[in-house]
Amino acid sequence: MHRADTLEVEELEIDLLLEALHRRYGYDFRDYARASLRRKVRHIATTVGVAQVSDLIPRLLHDPELFGSVVGAFATPVTEMFRDPLFFKFVRDSVVPHLKTWPFVRIWVAGCATGEEVYSLAILLKEEGIYERCTLFATDFVDPVLRRARDGIYPLRNMKTNSANYQRAGGRATLSDYYHADYDSVIMEAGLRKNITFANHNLVTDGVFSEVHLILCRNVLIYFNSTLQKRVQDLFHASLLHGGFLALGSKESLRHGDFQDKFRELEPTWKVYRKIV
Numbered sequence: 001m002h003r004a005d006t007l008e009v010e011e012l013e014i015d016l017l018l019e020a021l022h023r024r025y026g027y028d029f030r031d032y033a034r035a036s037l038r039r040k041v042r043h044i045a046t047t048v049g050v051a052q053v054s055d056l057i058p059r060l061l062h063d064p065e066l067f068g069s070v071v072g073a074f075a076t077p078v079t080e081m082f083r084d085p086l087f088f089k090f091v092r093d094s095v096v097p098h099l100k101t102w103p104f105v106r107i108w109v110a111g112c113a114t115g116e117e118v119y120s121l122a123i124l125l126k127e128e129g130i131y132e133r134c135t136l137f138a139t140d141f142v143d144p145v146l147r148r149a150r151d152g153i154y155p156l157r158n159m160k161t162n163s164a165n166y167q168r169a170g171g172r173a174t175l176s177d178y179y180h181a182d183y184d185s186v187i188m189e190a191g192l193r194k195n196i197t198f199a200n201h202n203l204v205t206d207g208v209f210s211e212v213h214l215i216l217c218r219n220v221l222i223y224f225n226s227t228l229q230k231r232v233q234d235l236f237h238a239s240l241l242h243g244g245f246l247a248l249g250s251k252e253s254l255r256h257g258d259f260q261d262k263f264r265e266l267e268p269t270w271k272v273y274r275k276i277v
């Protein structure tokens with residue numbers, strides 16, 4: 001077979017695999033960005049040891065454990081505390097002063113992965129004296145990942161990078177004030193979790209949160225195609241109250257859809273927007 005034919009057949013096999021995932025398990029990856037999905041599917045096929053992508057389909061239909069690994073690979077739950085420290089510094093210096101003007105604040109961290117991002121935000125809000133009036137919703141669509149977020153237990157070896165990020169983000173104390181070390185793990189202080197609700201929410205299929213003041217959805221939309229990005233951005237627009245803030249990842253933007261007139265960009269590098277209409 002010519003290379004072009006092989007690639008065309010592989011695309012068809014990937015379509016069928018995604019269809020199988022959707023119909024058997026209810027997870028819909030059909031509007032995820034194709035190039036990165038293709039790389040992941042090839043990697044899974046090699047790891048499982050099958051010759052073609054379509055050989056994965058019967059395995060996937062009958063083996064929930066393989067399904068778990070495939071969803072885990074597609075989801076890419078990679079994160080760290082105070083990731084992009086200068087983004088958190090911008091939130092502290094330029095967004096928190098606005099949050100302070102509201103008597104209560106609802107925050108949605110969408111695609112929270114294993115939780116480091118929402119604990120970082122909780123620390124920042126505590127240091128700024130407004131944690132007690134904040135309600136945080138941290139959502140993701142992979143239950144095992146959410147369980148790790150809820151537990152707030154992380155490898156001790158990651159804390160060097162996390163602490164350096166915290167300092168660069170304008171941290172007012174030391175990061176170790178917010179966790180207890182236990183052998184080779186750390187456990188985040190329970191008080192940080194007090195106002196956080198962890199919940200399963202799928203950005204592809206689930207609905208809006210109401211009257212939210214701040215949404216963080218960073219490094220999630222890069223995995224979506226433009227149709228799905230537009231759907232999710234509509235969801236965020238409908239969830240935010242007037243004057244609410246939306247933060248995307250540094251490689252993401254609101255260019256899909258008609259959002260230019262609905263949001264004002266506050267910071268071009270860290271992609272922080274304010275809802276104006």
Ligand SMILES: C[S@@+](CC[C@H](N)C(=O)[O-])C[C@H]1O[C@@H](n2cnc3c(N)ncnc32)[C@H](O)[C@@H]1O
Nearest residue numbers: 075077078079111113140141202203204218219
């Ligand atoms: C690269 S991580 C980003 C984590 C964190 N926001 C950060 O910037 O460090 C992407 C996360 O998005 C989640 N995700 C991907 N598709 C999703 C969907 N359809 N609904 C909800 N979460 C999703 C994944 O499970 C993963 O935990």
